[in-house]
Amino acid sequence: MSISFEIEATNGCARLGRLKTPHGLVETPVFMPVGTVASVKGVSQDILEELGVQILLGNTYHLYLRPGVERVRQLGGLHRFMAWPRAILTDSGGFQVFSLNELRQVSEEGVKFRSHLDGSSHFFTPESAMEAQIGLGADIIMAFDECTEHPADRERVRQSMELTLRWAERSKKYFEGHKNEVPWSRPSSVVDRRLEDQLQALFGIVQGGMDLALRKESAERLIEIEFPGYAIGGLSVGEPRALTRAVVEATLEHLPSDKPRYLMGVGTPEEIVEYAGMGVDMMDCVLPTRAARHGLLFTSGGRVSIKQARYAGDEAPLDANCGCRVCQSYSRAYLRHLYAANEVLAQVLNTVHNLSFYLDTMRAVRHSIALGNKVQLFPGEQSLAEP
Amino acid sequence: MSISFEIEATNGCARLGRLKTPHGLVETPVFMPVGTVASVKGVSQDILEELGVQILLGNTYHLYLRPGVERVRQLGGLHRFMAWPRAILTDSGGFQVFSLNELRQVSEEGVKFRSHLDGSSHFFTPESAMEAQIGLGADIIMAFDECTEHPADRERVRQSMELTLRWAERSKKYFEGHKNEVPWSRPSSVVDRRLEDQLQALFGIVQGGMDLALRKESAERLIEIEFPGYAIGGLSVGEPRALTRAVVEATLEHLPSDKPRYLMGVGTPEEIVEYAGMGVDMMDCVLPTRAARHGLLFTSGGRVSIKQARYAGDEAPLDANCGCRVCQSYSRAYLRHLYAANEVLAQVLNTVHNLSFYLDTMRAVRHSIALGNKVQLFPGEQSLAEP
Numbered sequence: 001m002s003i004s005f006e007i008e009a010t011n012g013c014a015r016l017g018r019l020k021t022p023h024g025l026v027e028t029p030v031f032m033p034v035g036t037v038a039s040v041k042g043v044s045q046d047i048l049e050e051l052g053v054q055i056l057l058g059n060t061y062h063l064y065l066r067p068g069v070e071r072v073r074q075l076g077g078l079h080r081f082m083a084w085p086r087a088i089l090t091d092s093g094g095f096q097v098f099s100l101n102e103l104r105q106v107s108e109e110g111v112k113f114r115s116h117l118d119g120s121s122h123f124f125t126p127e128s129a130m131e132a133q134i135g136l137g138a139d140i141i142m143a144f145d146e147c148t149e150h151p152a153d154r155e156r157v158r159q160s161m162e163l164t165l166r167w168a169e170r171s172k173k174y175f176e177g178h179k180n181e182v183p184w185s186r187p188s189s190v191v192d193r194r195l196e197d198q199l200q201a202l203f204g205i206v207q208g209g210m211d212l213a214l215r216k217e218s219a220e221r222l223i224e225i226e227f228p229g230y231a232i233g234g235l236s237v238g239e240p241r242a243l244t245r246a247v248v249e250a251t252l253e254h255l256p257s258d259k260p261r262y263l264m265g266v267g268t269p270e271e272i273v274e275y276a277g278m279g280v281d282m283m284d285c286v287l288p289t290r291a292a293r294h295g296l297l298f299t300s301g302g303r304v305s306i307k308q309a310r311y312a313g314d315e316a317p318l319d320a321n322c323g324c325r326v327c328q329s330y331s332r333a334y335l336r337h338l339y340a341a342n343e344v345l346a347q348v349l350n351t352v353h354n355l356s357f358y359l360d361t362m363r364a365v366r367h368s369i370a371l372g373n374k375v376q377l378f379p380g381e382q383s384l385a386e387p
Numbered sequence: 388m389s390i391s392f393e394i395e396a397t398n399g400c401a402r403l404g405r406l407k408t409p410h411g412l413v414e415t416p417v418f419m420p421v422g423t424v425a426s427v428k429g430v431s432q433d434i435l436e437e438l439g440v441q442i443l444l445g446n447t448y449h450l451y452l453r454p455g456v457e458r459v460r461q462l463g464g465l466h467r468f469m470a471w472p473r474a475i476l477t478d479s480g481g482f483q484v485f486s487l488n489e490l491r492q493v494s495e496e497g498v499k500f501r502s503h504l505d506g507s508s509h510f511f512t513p514e515s516a517m518e519a520q521i522g523l524g525a526d527i528i529m530a531f532d533e534c535t536e537h538p539a540d541r542e543r544v545r546q547s548m549e550l551t552l553r554w555a556e557r558s559k560k561y562f563e564g565h566k567n568e569v570p571w572s573r574p575s576s577v578v579d580r581r582l583e584d585q586l587q588a589l590f591g592i593v594q595g596g597m598d599l600a601l602r603k604e605s606a607e608r609l610i611e612i613e614f615p616g617y618a619i620g621g622l623s624v625g626e627p628r629a630l631t632r633a634v635v636e637a638t639l640e641h642l643p644s645d646k647p648r649y650l651m652g653v654g655t656p657e658e659i660v661e662y663a664g665m666g667v668d669m670m671d672c673v674l675p676t677r678a679a680r681h682g683l684l685f686t687s688g689g690r691v692s693i694k695q696a697r698y699a700g701d702e703a704p705l706d707a708n709c710g711c712r713v714c715q716s717y718s719r720a721y722l723r724h725l726y727a728a729n730e731v732l733a734q735v736l737n738t739v740h741n742l743s744f745y746l747d748t749m750r751a752v753r754h755s756i757a758l759g760n761k762v763q764l765f766p767g768e769q770s771l772a773e774p
Contacts (some may be wrong), residue, residue: 038724042731046712067699067724075702075720083716312454315462325433329470333462337425337454344429347731 061096077137448483464524
């Protein structure tokens with residue numbers, strides 16, 4: 001047993017699903033907050049639980065460098081290490097090697113790269129990336145892939161896609177041979193007995209750049225290898241948003257409807273709603289947490305740049321329609337003051353609100369799918385009540 | 388009505404008291420966490436409430452510079468501005484002018500100083516410091532004083548003490564004439580009606596350097612002016628701890644036993660227990676919060692420097708005897724990782740724990756006084772059970 005996925009309702013292309021993982025249920029479509037190095041920056045795990053986060057994303061690249069996979073493994077895996085009882089997904093490290101390393105060297109065997117922390121040299125292969133992710137012990141782990149740069153010519157994109165497919169096979173092969181090494185199964189583990197016999201799930205990643213034919217081929221050949229879930233990778237790499245949308249839409253057509261579909265690294269509130277409407281089940285993005293640190297807040301009335309002087313005397317809550325603990329307690333004037341005074345609490349509160357907004361957005365999307373309503377941002381009570 | 392103070396039990400010199408303020412009860416001896424610019428760095432107000440914080444300290448100097456007194460006043464005062472329903476005390480600004488401004492110019496009229504933020508020039512007088520503290524609207528405010536430098540010769544200390552006494556009279560005079568201008572009483576205020584007719588309390592500050600005779604004179608002449616509470620200022624300015632202790636002990640003898648006694652700017656856990664045992668009722672210090680930011684944590688087993696590599700694989704809680712949400716959830720290994728990875732959550736969690744430790748320490752002190760036991764750090768169950 002690793003994961004199971006059931007679709008409870010559909011609405012056009014959109015799907016309402018239940019993804020069962022060894023660490024609990026995930027209602028889809030779901031937004032996964034990013035906890036890069038085993039922490040969603042500034043927010044403690046009890047608050048994440050209170051916000052209703054059902055699954056967190058951890059970055060294998062960062063965790064591999066610090067605190068190190070062996071350390072986390074010895075401490076019982078990521079869940080126990082960071083005291084997070086719910087589901088976790090780790091990425092493959094491929095995207096970070098791509099985005100944080102200008103001097104990376106890709107070969108058939110794997111990728112040589114330098115640590116962004118200390119410049120030390122490292123080598124990731126599909127096998128070592130699997131070993132790392134098994135040691136970290138997330139519920140869902142990702143095949144090692146090459147994130148193709150953009151723009152790239154068709155031949156380069158094809159070669160990169162082919163490499164990712166070969167790496168997907170190697171990832172699966174290694175995983176199948178070592179999946180029982182997940183740290184939950186350690187005899188000394190004090191983790192809940194219900195985790196016995198529970199395994200991780202390995203998802204494949206579709207690549208193929210912005211070429212729809214290559215995306216189709218990548219999807220079809222990945223499905224032949226067979227994974228319990230499929231991700232769309234290699235987007236949000238500098239291409240225009242309309243192109244992202246077109247590639248997502250075209251790729252989704254070729255992914256099996258009975259398996260979870262994960263679109264990596266998107267997006268704005270408008271985008272996550274749109275992609276959910278297109279049939280994406282899982283998404284992650286640093287936007288809500290990173291924007292929060294820069295004082296950019298998402299509200300039902302649109303974006304608020306809380307650093308602006310216009311908010312210095314504003315007694316209203318950030319978002320009168322938001323039930324989060326920040327909007328229930330604090331004024332815009334106070335949030336603006338904290339940001340202007342460079343207080344750490346600004347980051348904490350801004351992050352809590354932005355995450356709450358994203359999670360509320362996805363809750364509303366799931367509600368709309370269940371009711372058969374149009375999946376849109378802020379459907380409003382009236383449209384929710386429509387037949 | 389401003390404050391009332393009742394002593395419920397005594398134990399040697401130590402006193403168990405109930406300080407009633409317009410914003411709730413404060414059980415003494417009490418430790419007041421420092422929320423310099425209307426925020427205890429990194430910790431949200433609901434967590435402070437959960438920790439049992441009954442009174443916070445705000446720094447007038449910092450709040451005057453940012454966000455500005457008029458801003459806070461227009462927003463209903465500090466309580467409403469920062470959404471803190473319990474008691475607040477603001478200092479006079481005298482200590483910060485002293486410690487953050489090497490180029491300050493002191494005259495009979497007041498102190499000219501430059502902002503540590505932008506170098507702009509400002510002038511504090513006893514009257515303007517009262518005006519600022521009335522506008523901020525804390526429950527307890529402090530007379531404007533000169534914090535005498537150390538070391539200083541006797542004549543300089545006497546002159547400084549005399550200046551502080553004249554400033555105390557001017558502070559009281561201004562306060563008496565303007566105390567009804569506290570922002571709670573604004574007709575437009577939506578604050579709880581029980582605050583009607585409630586006023587701030589102005590405390591006087593004893594100075595006199597390290598000279599016990601001058602401390603005695605300062606205390607006696609301050610008592611003649613008459614305040615509802617008395618503070619001991621001008622300590623922790625570089626003198627040895629034994630000298631601090633001697634000055635505190637000698638000064639306490641000359642303070643009225645029926646009024647709250649506030650020792651400003653101390654100390655370590657050992658010190659706050661010792662001073663409470665000597666009869667101090669109120670204390671504040673940046674130590675627990677500042678140390679937390681540097682990874683120095685106070686535990687029942689002594690200090691822990693969480694940055695040390697020895698904790699990298701340590702699965703134990705920071706303090707097995709601590710009931711705070713940090714010690715209940717996270718391992719030393721995780722806290723060490725957060726600190727080493729420079730994660731903001733390190734500061735948040737470390738601060739929550741250190742504050743919890745200080746507040747628990749004072750709870751234990753109050754318990755010991757009530758039971759007639761020796762007031763000491765970690766009395767343990769056995770000594771608490773002794774007759």
